[in-house]
Amino acid sequence: MNTTKKMIVKTVATVCAASLFIVGCGAKNKENTSTIFAMDTVMQLEIEGDDKLLAEAEKKIRDIEGTLSVTDEDSEIGKINSDKNGKLSEDGTKILQEALKICEATEGSLDISVYPVLKTWGFTTGEFRVPSDDELKALVSNVGYDRIDVEYAGDKECNVKLEDNMQIDLGSVVKGYTGSYLAEFFREKGVTSGLINLGGNVECIGTKPDGGLWRVAIKSPFEDSKSGVLGVIETSDMAVITSGGYERFFEENGEKYWHILDPKTGKPAKSGLASVTVVGRNGTVCDGLSTALFVMGEERAEKFYKEYSTGDKGIAAFDLIMVTDDRKVYVTEGVNTIFSLSPEYSDMDINVIR
Missing domain, CATH: 1.10.3980.10 (ApbE-like superfamily)
Incomplete structure (x- = not known):
């Protein structure tokens, strides 16, 4: 029997092709950027402020990686x-x-x-x-x-x-934690505008230098996408973190096996969801929940949201964007007004969870 196997690694979410929505949105003030490879991914830091802060931030990323790397x-x-x-x-x-x-x-x-x-x-x-x-x-x-x-x-x-x-x-929460840690570090140093993209784990600091909201692209989980973008969230001071089966997987004999496993079976989670985006102020929670709710599936995730999303049961407040395998989009009411589908997916219905 012939066996074909290949590994594909993709980024979870991008900030509009890194900077596409940032550039051309008005005059830019002094911005400093840094790109490093850490935690097995490409990371981009952009702040309006002293570029020495970027070197300190890079050191902190390396320190966390050195402390917690499972490999x-x-x-x-x-x-x-x-x-x-x-x-x-x-x-x-x-x-x-x-x-x-x-x-x-x-x-x-x-x-x-x-x-x-x-x-x-x-x-x-x-x-x-x-x-x-x-x-x-x-x-x-x-x-x-x-x-x-x-x-x-x-x-x-x-x-x-x-x-x-x-x-x-x-690893399921460390990049979310790192993003929120760096955002708080920058704020304490007087940074009021910045963007932290840790391999798709996006953390926004304040607004863009021109005062506009950050426009964070949510990657399409579908292979036939022409633009690669499902939609856009316009926000400030939030973490935006997405998990999906398209992120990292291998194929064997025509079947895909992705890295998000159901801990109860040990097999790739097949819950009917193509991707889950979690939006909130606590990057650690957003990171962990994006994985957990993908495993749960839409119905259980919706029930979880209704029980835990307010932040008064030990889990920081959050909102959701969920995309099903059959191309339905579910958003919670906290992001309903700040999320819009890309032109490619404008014919899809958005179901609001209240």
């Missing part, structure tokens, strides 16, 4: 996974706390202990393969965020203990 045996996460016991410093502690809240609220649709399953599929190694059902059953038996033993020493440090066959990965 680095010498990182804090790497040592915990190896020794089954270890400490996380301040950034890791904050991210872990927030991630475990999301795991619990979503009843394991996000589970930071699914890493051994993800690794077996080859999404962290590049050695892609389809595990057998028996293999997945054995791997899934060791998945369980609620079995992670965490002892907190205030909010600056914690000790983590894992069962013998468990490993954890904070």
Whole structure:
């Protein structure tokens, strides 16, 4: 039997071809930009202010990556996974706390202990393969965020203990956390206009230099798209984070296998959703929920939104844009007036969740 296999990695969301909607929107004041490769993706930082701040921001990105990279045996996460016991410093502690809240609220649709399953599929190694059902059953038996033993020493440090066959990965939330961290850092330094694009995890600071709203493009999840853009959100001071099966996948014998796994089955989540965009002020929550709600599917995600979106149940407030495989768009009322479909998709109906 002939087997064909290929890996495709795509960016989640773009800021309008990086700057397309920013350029040509009026006279620009002094802006400084930086592009780096970190956390396995291309990152772009743009601020109106002192360019020395960009160097500090780049260092912070490298520090977080060095601390929490799951593929680095010498990182804090790497040592915990190896020794089954270890400490996380301040950034890791904050991210872990927030991630475990999301795991619990979503009843394991996000589970930071699914890493051994993800690794077996080859999404962290590049050695892609389809595990057998028996293999997945054995791997899934060791998945369980609620079995992670965490002892907190205030909010600056914690000790983590894992069962013998468990490993954890904070990659599902780390870029969202980093985006919000950098936005707050820039604001504290007096920056009132900026854009942080961490491989599609977008964080807006204030408005554009000309006073207009940032226009953040939501990537089309459909292969036949001509423009590549589903629609645009006009916003300020928000994180905009999208997850979808089109982001990173491989093909074998004509079937696609993407990296967003259902922790309960160990298989790529097939929930009827093509993409989920989460908009809010807490990038960590937006990042984690974009994955969890993709796993849930539209009906469960809508129910979750109605229960948790107000921010009074331990999860920061958020709004949603969900696109189904059969090309229906669902938006929550908080983004209904600031989201518009691109001309290519103008004939699609937008269903508002209230």
